[in-house]
Amino acid sequence: MTKLRVGLLFGGRSGEHEVSISSARAIANALSAEQNSSKYEILPFYIQKDGFWQAGEVAQQVLASGAAIQNPAASPNLWQFPPAAQTVDVWFPILHGPNGEDGTIQGLLSLMQVPFVGSGVLGSATGMDKIGMKVAFAQAGLPQVKYKAVTRAQVWSNPCVFPKLCDEIESDLGYPCFVKPANLGSSVGIAKVRSRQELEAALDNAASYDRRIIIEAGVVAREVECAVLGNDQPQASVIGEITYKSDFYDYETKYTAGLADLFIPAVLPDAIAHQIQDMALQAFAAVDAAGLARVDFFYVESTGEVLINEINTLPGFTATSMYPQLWGYSGVPFPELVDRLIQLALERDTVTER
Template structure:
């Protein structure tokens, strides 16, 4: 049998460009492992920050070195894909953030009519937009923290209205809370606020990143995560816990070795573990995810309450990433995990 040609798609036009390269290196190593090397041929495709697609030697150089590169191209050829795209049997996109896990690249791959790993357009878009996500969670009956959805227009358009808006937030949520752009991943543009001055600055800053903004009530809780794998009959992993010394789990803490500690499995009551796993599967279904997702929760130890935070439909595959580590501790090695993700993509495409 000939090898399945896997288009490893990485880089992208987002602030998580470098993280995507690291994730792609991890996946490439897993596909090259002894148990997979006879089944898959890796064909790297690197999307530069300016949008140009690179294949062949250039893409392989970035994948090998782990260093982002920019090769000048003719703007007239910006959306002309490398000829190697026609050779791909299955795409493995590992593009984090906007233009990668928000449904845009998934729409393009759907138009290509070639199977790809991960959620489709709906699941990706819903999982990326925190407001749409929380709406889907509410509809599914999943408990979550109080929040308020805003738009850039509400924040910027009328200086006279802005103080009233802040008054309403304070009255509804109370301090502290988190201000977040609705459509950015990896804690980009997020701020924890404890005063009116910080609130005003955080709202103004978040509006520079996105036209939709969400304000969430803070909660004193342990942060735990569950990985999901599957399509129509998904399975949940063991539970992991994140601890850190920074004010919150920001971008630097998330991707800097030694900044956060992961405990797998988390030391939780068995009843809490089962509830988290059940709710993770509910969340996966609520947004119509497929293939893979990591679902994040707050566990309020004082009351035993479990609140869903968010779902990530294209989690990281770096050395510090929780998703592959959760499955490794559940009994599925990294090479086996990527193999299963490819098989799930083929299964979903055939259906």
Template sequence: MSKLRVGLLFGGRSGEHEVSINSARAIATALQTGDNQSKYEVLPVYIPKNGVWQASEVGQQVLETGTPLVCDDSNPQQLWDFPPEVKTVDVWFPILHGPNGEDGTIQGLLTLMRVPFVGSGVLGSSVGMDKIAMKTAFAQVGLPQVNYKFIERSQVWSNACVFPKLCDDIEQSLGYPCFVKPANLGSSVGIAKVRSRSELESALDSAASYDRRIVIETGVTAREVECAVLGNDNPKASVIGEITYDSDFYDYETKYTDGRAQLHIPAQLPDNIITQIQEMAIEGFKAIDASGLARVDFFYVEATQEIFINEINTLPGFTAFSMYPQLWEASGIKFPELVDQLIQLAVEKA
């Protein structure tokens, strides 16, 4: 049998460009390891920050160096000139984190190409990326969540009479501390933990600069635990992992700075709590119509044994040291086998 040509699509026009490169490098290595070497041929397709697709030599160069390409952004019509090698791809492995990568946009393009691709489709990706749509889907199936409110940018950037009333309402309904989040950004970008009126006003203004829709959540004292999901119609859940850190919350700097956060796999939890989290992870996965892979994050309040679903990530970080592959490693699926299974799931779904 001939090898499947895997289009490894990485980079992208988001703040997680460098994270995407690191994920792609790990996946490329896995596709050239063991049995995968005889099953797959890798075509690296790199999207620089100017959005112009680059394949073959340029993509391979970025994979080897791990350094983003500096490109000219003065000729936007090139955005539609896809490399000819794109037509030879048998299955896509998009590993584009953040906006324009895991929000359904690239998934829509790949769907129109009529070529299988790893991960969720347009619906699962877009709902999983949008915190408001995600929370609405979770609420619809009865998954417990912390108290939250949705507001729009227009309410923040309004006249001097409306804004104080908005802050009053947030204080009364959610209290302090609370978290202010843009609805459509990944990796904790634009998120702030606030404890006072002045911090709330500043955080709302900042979040509104990132997105026209904003989520505010009640802060809870809880352990932060995560579960990986793998599959299509019959997904399975991994062991549970826990994140601990010394910073005030799990912000972007803590997430991507070596040594700032610690992963504990498996998490030390009662058996009944582990089972509940795994069941809720699969329920959340199905609620947004995800497929292939996702990491589902939870709050576990040890004092009351309450579990709250926090969010789902349909294209989580995918280096060998990222939580998603480490959870499957601890569950008995090594990194190269995990990559293989994801490609087979993509073919199965198509």
């Protein structure tokens, strides 16, 4: 049987470059497992921090070592892809953050007319943009925390407007609240604020990352997550819970061992667990996701209320990441999960061609 050539695409230009390498290493190990090695051939493609694509020995070396190329030599042509890219049967992009899960690389892969794992342009872009995501959730009738969307121009351009904007935020949302760039992942640029001084500083900082900013009301709640797998008939996993001692689930807490604990399955009333699973599937459909997604929720235990927080259409994929762990507990071990995602990519491509 001829093996399918899987283009494992990792690295990228976002601040989550190193996380992407870790995810790619885990996926490569899964593709090399006994049940997959006879079906798939791995073709690694590493995107340097400057955007240049590397294949062959360089990509394999990064994949093997887990270490990014630091200060790469000036690239002669960012738009010249390695010749091996023409031989890929199915792409497995595992690029987290901007230029990876925001629809840009998905648009490029769509132009290549080769199937790829995960959501397309619309699902990826909507899932990445926190403002667009919340609009889609609202249209689907999914309950959320109160929020306000603002622009960089409102924060920076007019000193007369800025104080009024802060007045509105304080009146509409109160403290504490969270200030976030609309299009960054891994909690980069996010701040929890409790005063006018902190709010002004957080808005200024968020505006340095993105021209669109979202401010969300704080809520006292448990943070729970559900993984989704599938295309037109997706399935929801068991529910997991994240606990931590830091002020909020920031970048350091997410990626430093021992600072956060994952509990799978989360101890929840059955009715609440089923509600979260149903809402996860609704969110998956609302943004037109495909293949995989992790959907995050707030469970307000004092009232029994479940609020959707966000959807991540390309979640972390290391062996210890929440997404594969949720499916592992749900009866889909890591190698099988990777195999199913590739098959879902091929299935979606076949349906699209009809």
